[in-house]
Amino acid sequence: MRRRIGFIGLGMMGLPMLENLAATPDLEILAFDTADAPFQKLAALAAWDKSLFRANTLHALAGCEIVITMLPNSPITNGVIEGGQDAAGLADILAPGAVIVDMGSSDPGDTVRLAAMLSERGMALVDAPVSGAVAKARAGTLAIMAGGDAAHIDAVRPLLEQMGETLIVTGAVGSAHAMKALNNYIYAAGLLAVSEAMLIASRLDLDADVFASVLNASSGRNVATETKLAQFIIPRTFNAGFAMRLQAKDLMTAAGLQPLAGVDLPQLSLCAALWQRAVETLDARADNTEIIRYLEALQETRSA
Numbered sequence: 001m002r003r004r005i006g007f008i009g010l011g012m013m014g015l016p017m018l019e020n021l022a023a024t025p026d027l028e029i030l031a032f033d034t035a036d037a038p039f040q041k042l043a044a045l046a047a048w049d050k051s052l053f054r055a056n057t058l059h060a061l062a063g064c065e066i067v068i069t070m071l072p073n074s075p076i077t078n079g080v081i082e083g084g085q086d087a088a089g090l091a092d093i094l095a096p097g098a099v100i101v102d103m104g105s106s107d108p109g110d111t112v113r114l115a116a117m118l119s120e121r122g123m124a125l126v127d128a129p130v131s132g133a134v135a136k137a138r139a140g141t142l143a144i145m146a147g148g149d150a151a152h153i154d155a156v157r158p159l160l161e162q163m164g165e166t167l168i169v170t171g172a173v174g175s176a177h178a179m180k181a182l183n184n185y186i187y188a189a190g191l192l193a194v195s196e197a198m199l200i201a202s203r204l205d206l207d208a209d210v211f212a213s214v215l216n217a218s219s220g221r222n223v224a225t226e227t228k229l230a231q232f233i234i235p236r237t238f239n240a241g242f243a244m245r246l247q248a249k250d251l252m253t254a255a256g257l258q259p260l261a262g263v264d265l266p267q268l269s270l271c272a273a274l275w276q277r278a279v280e281t282l283d284a285r286a287d288n289t290e291i292i293r294y295l296e297a298l299q300e301t302r303s304a
Contacts, residue, residue: 002028005159006055006067009082010038013130013243014070016137017103017163021068024162030064045162059093063199066099066156068267073249074107082116083271096122102158103128103144105250108257115148115173124152125173128160128296134241138143141165147176178257184250187287189271191224198233199299208234232289240289247288248275 001027007018010033018031022045028129031042032055039054055061058080067090071077081100083089090100100118102111102125126148136142142164146153153169160167164227170176194215196289201211212234215225232240251272279286286293 002026003066004028004030004050004064005034005233006061006064007070008032008058008061008067009070009072010035010042011070011072012134013137014103015041015131016134016238017070017142018042018052019045019138020140020163022052024159027051030061032056032058032061049129058088058090061090062093062095064094064098066101066159067094068101068103070100071104072246073104074110074253077102077104077106078110078114082117091118091121091123094123099124099126099152099155101126101128101159102177103130104251105129105180105184105246106177107253108174108181109260111147111177112174124149126152126156127173127176128156129176130164131166131180131183137163143168143239145170145176145179147171148173149180177253181250181254181257184247185254185268185271187223188247188275189267190222191228191288192271192274192291194220194222194224194229195233195295198229198292199295223245228289232287233292238290238293239286242288244275244282244286244288244290245279245284248272248279251275 005027007021007029008056010018012033015038022029026271029052031052042048042052045052049234069077069080071080081090083092084096100123106127111125111127126146128144128146130142130144132142138161141168142161144164145168146160147170170179198208201208209230212225212230217228228240231282232238255268255272260266275291278291281294281297282290
């Protein structure tokens with residue numbers, strides 16, 4: 001008998017994740033998104049109209065035992081799960097025993113709150129954010145963190161393993177979202193440092209390609225030097241596939257963990273604030289590798 005699964009959110013990451021999930025046997029998948037364009041792509045899949053179908057409303061997911069959400073931020077995710085004054089949410093639509101898997105980069109505090117609310121209704125929440133850009137989503141090689149009750153994680157494990165090659169169980173519900181936010185802070189700090197160093201190198205007429213080789217052979221090596229510098233920053237293509245506004249959002253989430261932990265960390269606060277200013281300065285569609293463009297613009301303003 002097929003398991004009925006719901007999937008909500010067919011953006012740059014969600015769509016390829018769903019395409020991989022659709023190859024899983026013995027599933028009936030109902031996909032929901034407010035945009036029409038993703039379904040034009042899904043219609044080309046062998047599973048379309050056989051085991052993969054469009055859900056026109058959230059209510060169509062009523063019979064799903066598992067619903068995966070891959071949405072841009074906590075406010076949107078909260079609305080889909082909790083509903084609002086004019087619309088029912090998954091908490092009202094799904095039956096007791098259902099498991100919701102939030103694979104977006106949500107606020108850990110909201111995750112814990114939603115999990116408690118769902119538990120009162122006999123449902124469960126697993127937070128399972130991903131690490132890896134669009135290319136890894138397409139290849140099904142994402143790293144996935146999972147927080148929640150062990151039995152609930154085991155119930156969704158086969159689905160997660162279809163979308164990623166590394167699954168790390170992080171602990172209680174909310175722990176995966178917290179770790180993802182902190183991971184993205186460390187990545188953003190490295191990307192910012194690389195961009196600042198590259199700006200200095202360019203002003204000194206240093207060879208950019210040679211400098212990239214030096215970094216990747218030396219102690220300055222990090223994921224930004226290895227996968228972003230020569231690929232997207234030096235050629236100035238800026239199409240790595242992760243939006244700057246999402247990077248800034250993740251940094252604000254990480255910064256928001258400080259009061260919960262009872263700490264006040266200057267570099268985290270500074271990094272979060274700088275990325276937010278970059279979002280406000282650059283085009284809303286800017287890639288996160290364009291942080292160097294913000295730094296360049298900042299220098300021009302100060303030199304004027």
